Amino acid sequence: xxxxxxxxxxxxxxxxxxxxxxxxxxxxxxxxxxxxxxxxxxxxxxxxxxxxxxxxxxxxxxxxxxxxxxxxxxxxxxxxxxxxxxxxxxxxxxxxxxxxxxxxxxxxxxxxxxxxxxxxxxxxxxxxxxxxxxxxxxxxxxxxxxxxxxxxxxxxxxxxxxxxxxxxxxxxxxxxxxxxxxxxxxxxxxxxxxxxxxxxxxxxxxxxxxxxxxxxxxxxxxxxxxxxxxxxxxxxxxxxxxxxxxxxxxxxxxxxxxxxxxxxxxxxxxxxxxxxxxxxxxxxxxxxxxxxxxxxxxxxxxxxxxxxxxxxxxxxxxxxxxxxxxxxxxxxxxxxxxxxxxxxxxxxxxxxxxxxxxxxxxxxxxxxxxxxxxxxxxxxxxxxxxxxxxxxxxxxxxxxxxxxxxxxxxxxxxxxxxxxxxxxxxxxxxxxxxxxxxxxxxxxxxxxxxxxxxxxxxxxxxxxxxxxxxxxxxxxxxxxxxxxxxxxxxxxxxxxxxxxxxxxxxxxxxxxxxxxxxxxxxxxxxxxxxxxxxxxxxxxxxxxxxxxxxxxxxxxxxxxxxxxxxxxxxxxxxxxxxxxxxxxxxxxxxxxxxxxxxxxxxxxxxxxxxxx
Numbered sequence: 065x066x067x068x069x070x071x072x073x074x075x076x077x078x079x080x081x082x083x084x085x086x087x088x089x090x091x092x093x094x095x096x097x098x099x100x101x102x103x104x105x106x107x108x109x110x111x112x113x114x115x116x117x118x119x120x121x122x123x124x125x126x127x128x129x130x131x132x133x134x135x136x137x138x139x140x141x142x143x144x145x146x147x148x149x150x151x152x153x154x155x156x157x158x159x160x161x162x163x164x165x166x167x168x169x170x171x172x173x174x175x176x177x178x179x180x181x182x183x184x185x186x187x188x189x190x191x192x193x194x195x196x197x198x199x200x201x202x203x204x205x206x207x208x209x210x211x212x213x214x215x216x217x218x219x220x221x222x223x224x225x226x227x228x229x230x231x232x233x234x235x236x237x238x239x240x241x242x243x244x245x246x247x248x249x250x251x252x253x254x255x256x257x258x259x260x261x262x263x264x265x266x267x268x269x270x271x272x273x274x275x276x277x278x279x280x281x282x283x284x285x286x287x288x289x290x291x292x293x294x295x296x297x298x299x300x301x302x303x304x305x306x307x308x309x310x311x312x313x314x315x316x317x318x319x320x321x322x323x324x325x326x327x328x329x330x331x332x333x334x335x336x337x338x339x340x341x342x343x344x345x346x347x348x349x350x351x352x353x354x355x356x357x358x359x360x361x362x363x364x365x366x367x368x369x370x371x372x373x374x375x376x377x378x379x380x381x382x383x384x385x386x387x388x389x390x391x392x393x394x395x396x397x398x399x400x401x402x403x404x405x406x407x408x409x410x411x412x413x414x415x416x417x418x419x420x421x422x423x424x425x426x427x428x429x430x431x432x433x434x435x436x437x438x439x440x441x442x443x444x445x446x447x448x449x450x451x452x453x454x455x456x457x458x459x460x461x462x463x464x465x466x467x468x469x470x471x472x473x474x475x476x477x478x479x480x481x482x483x484x485x486x487x488x489x490x491x492x493x494x495x496x497x498x499x500x501x502x503x504x505x506x507x508x509x510x511x512x513x514x515x516x517x518x519x520x521x522x523x524x525x526x527x528x529x530x531x532x533x534x535x536x537x538x539x540x541x542x543x544x545x546x547x548x549x550x551x552x553x554x555x556x557x558x559x560x561x562x563x564x565x566x567x568x569x570x571x572x573x574x575x576x577x578x579x580x581x582x583x584x585x586x587x588x589x590x591x592x593x594x595x596x597x598x599x600x601x602x603x604x605x606x607x608x609x610x611x612x613x614x615x616x617x618x619x620x621x622x623x624x625x626x627x628x629x630x631x632x633x634x635x636x637x638x639x640x641x642x643x644x645x646x647x648x649x650x651x652x653x654x655x656x657x658x659x660x661x662x663x664x665x666x667x668x669x670x671x672x673x674x675x676x
Contacts, residue, residue, distance in 0.1 A: 125237045125430075126199075126284040128309075128316050129494050130536050130546070131347045133284065133381065135199075135430040136237045143172035143199065143349060143381035144425035146399060146415065149389045151178045151205060154185040156388070156403040161192040164387065167405040168416045171425040172199040174242065174351070174383045178206050179222050187229060194238050197431040201286060201383075203242035209292055211249045211260045213268035219244040220272035224279035231280055237430060242286035242351070243272055246293040246322060253291025253300050265290040266304035270311040277313055282493070286318045288351060293322030298337050305346045306551045310529060314493040315548055320351030323371055327353075328364035335370050339378045345551060345572065350375055350382040354397050355411050368414055376420040384415045444535045444543070446663075448501060448585045449486050450478060454542050455577040456561040459484045462522055463564070467503040469523045470510075475556055476563050485585060488535070489668070495532040495548050497525060506531045509569060514550040518569045535582070542579040544572055553578045609660060613674035617651040622662055629661045630673075650675060 125136045135141045148164070150157045157175075164170065173193050177186040186202060193200035204219045223230065223241055230236060251258070252265040269287055276285060287308060289295035301319055309317050321341070327333050341348045355368040368384075375382045390397045399412030408416060416422045451460040453475055461476035462483040478484055482502035489497050498507040500522055508523035509530035525531060529549035536544050545554040553572040556565055560577075572578055608621045620628060623645060630639040630649065633656070639649055649660075653675045662669045 125282070126240055126316075127314070127493055128284060128318060128347050130534070131342050131345050132379075133318055133347055133349075135428045137429045137432070139429040140379070141171075141199070141381070141428050142376075142379055142426070143201075143383060144422045145170035145172035145174065145198070146384040146422075147174040147176050147203075147352065147386040148189070149176045149386060150186050150189045151176050151181045153389050153403075154181070158185070158188045158192055160403045160405070161189065161198070162196050163404040165196040165198055168422045169425050170198060170416075170422040171427055172201060172240075172381070172383065174201045174203055176203055176205050176245070176386070178204065179219075183226070183229070190235065190239060194235070197427050199238055199240060199428050201240040201242050203245055203286075205245045207244050208246045209249055210247055211252065211264065213264065213271065216244055216247045216268045216272050217275055219247070220275035223276050223281065227279040227281055230283070236281075236283055238428075240284050240286055240318070241276070241281070242288070242320065243269075243276070244288065246288050248288070248290035248292070248300075250291050250296070253289070253294070253296045255299075262290065262300045262304055265300055266307050269308045273308065273312050273317065282314055282316070284316050284318050285312070286320050286349070286351065288320045288322065291326065292324075293320065293351060294324060294326035294333070295321055296326060297333050298341050301341055301346055301348070302344055305341075309346075310549055310551060315495060315534070316493055317347075319346055319348045321348060322351055323353035323366060324357040325359035325364040325366075327366055327371075328359075329367055331364070335367065335374050338371075338374055338380060342378055342380055348380060350380065352383060352385040354385055355414070356396065358393060368411070369418065372415075372418070372420050444488055444490075444496065444582055445584075446489050447487075449488050450484060450583040450585060451486055451498075451545075452478070452581045452583065453556050453577060454579040454581065455556055455559055455575070456565075458561070458563065458565075460486065460567065460580075462500045462503060465502060466522075467505070469505065471503075471505075471522050473507065473520050473522060473567050474564050475560075475567065488582070491532060494534050494536075496535055497531060498533055498545075499525060507533065509547050509549055512549060513569070514552070516552065516570045518550065518552070520554060520567050520569060538574075538579055542581060544578055545580060546572065554580070608662065608669065609671055609673055612671075613676045614650065615676060617648045618660075618673060619646060619648050620660075620662060621646050627663050629663075631659045631661070633657060 127134050133141050148157045164173070175186060175189045190200040190202060204222060207215045207219060220243060223243065230239060230241070248265045249260065251260045252262050273285055290300040295301055298321065305319050309315055321338065325331065327335060338350070350371060353368065353371050354366055356363050356365050372382065384399060385397055386399065388398045388400050388403055397411065398409055399415055401407040401409060414421065452458065456475060458475040459478040461474050463472040463474045465481065465483040476484065483500060485501040487499045487501055491497060499505060503522060505522040506525040508521055510519040510521050512530045523531070530547065532548035534546040534548060536546060538544050546552065547569055550569060552569040554567055555570045555575065556577040557568050558565065559575065609618050610621070612618060620643065625642065625644045627642040628640065628649060629637055632638050638653065638658070641647060641649060650673070655675050658673050658675070660671045660673050
């Protein structure tokens with residue numbers, strides 16, 4: 065294992081001198097449901113339970129909404145902080161996290177570790193950050209500049225192996241995971257078409273994200289850009305970040321750009337490009353930057369004040385490199401002369417006390433003892449809605465009241481028919497299903513298209529990303545409807561005001577034909593909503609039932625009013641009921657295994673219960 069001096073020497077001479085098919089989760093659930101229907105016996109139930117286990121993770125922490133990072137309270141979080149080298153200076157870092165917080169005001173620390181760092185070392189950094197109201201972002205430093213997909217997946221496997229810690233309720237609510245520092249060389253940040261290219265970066269990260277998600281880890285994953293994080297003119301992120309995002313079953317990736325000599329004064333990548341990444345719909349942060357760096361034996365100048373001001377003005381988080389411990393000729397990047405932060409360097413004074421520095425950081429609302437009020441623009445709760453285009457005042461309509469797969473979706477003057485009423489159900493992580501009340505079929509992006517103009521129709525619900533939609537406020541009571549699969553928005557074709565005009569998808573431009581109102585309808589329409597499908601049943605959180613197993617009855621603990629449904633292994637409903645905060649059930653059930661479905665105002669939870 066190299067010492068820090070040698071590692072940083074390599075960082076200078078290597079990093080700065082040399083400086084895939086998407087995961088189709090829907091097919092899994094379609095086959096799983098078919099298997100369940102074919103083989104209705106106890107062994108199938110056990111199979112179902114086993115297959116759902118990867119999704120039995122703790123409640124969601126950070127998440128992505130559009131191009132914003134939201135904390136577990138649903139509020140926007142803009143990080144202002146820096147990296148700390150736990151991997152090489154464990155005691156110095158862990159003994160001074162409280163001092164760092166008190167003297168800098170930073171709201172996030174990027175905790176640098178390697179696969180050789182002990183669990184006790186980096187997990188202490190994490191818990192110390194949380195205790196001091198700073199968000200911990202853990203990061204693996206082993207494969208800097210590497211271009212081997214298998215090596216990136218090895219980093220993902222490391223995080224997957226730590227799922228028992230990362231999914232704890234007292235950890236998952238706060239933590240971010242930076243999969244691997246600067247994996248991806250310069251060929252992945254250029255138009256190269258050889259064995260190593262931008263497509264290699266895309267496909268390797270799709271695999272790495274899948275590896276971590278399969279371990280039940282749901283929090284935000286931070287993905288470093290190609291080209292040692294610097295991404296020449298941001299071209300790899302602009303081309304392929306959306307594909308990585310769409311492949312994530314939770315749509316919960318945050319992308320990081322590192323700003324060194326590629327971003328130098330007068331260089332190829334002006335800092336003004338940063339805003340363009342976010343404006344393209346990509347959630348982005350500056351994961352590292354310095355005020356200067358060494359490249360090819362000479363020192364380049366980075367306008368650190370411009371990095372900070374540009375990021376701040378665009379609501380983009382940033383993390384400077386680094387607190388202390390730099391060696392190999394880049395000692396000038398130390399922010400502090402001592403570990404406790406009693407003596408800052410000039411660079412450190414800019415980052416901490418300068419205009420817009422860490423002293424101006426806002427503490428993440430997740431640390432507040434009382435949850436903040438909901439966003440003023442509101443969110444969409446489960447229910448049955450009339451969906452109306454802002455441009456025309458006309459409503460989404462299944463043409464001809466058809467119940468067939470592939471039936472066209474159009475706009476039409478509202479007449480109150482159930483083909484103009486839509487059951488909207490949260491699937492978690494900001495995604496929804498939208499299903500016609502009359503047919504029970506889902507709004508569907510035809511043929512998994514990613515093209516502008518891709519058709520939207522209705523189809524039997526299978527749970528694919530082409531049937532999952534983000535409903536995002538654009539202000540003034542209007543929402544855009546964005547495909548999880550393609551990242552593109554539902555629009556009225558040709559900005560038409562006519563009855564019968566079709567709808568398709570297109571890159572969001574802010575037009576009123578891409579904005580809609582959601583008018584909640586009465587209970588009569590709501591009763592026609594189709595039942596929950598297996599895809600939704602998989603998006604569950606930790607059990608709220610005790611005892612389980614039970615010889616007598618069970619108790620459900622759920623805040624507020626809820627309903628529950630108990631099904632046997634054949635899918636037959638054997639008990640239904642409701643309650644507020646707590647209720648009992650199951651007293652008359654015979655011995656066996658059951659699925660308990662709990663529905664509250666905006667959540668659906670499914671839990672296996674055993675009567676013995």
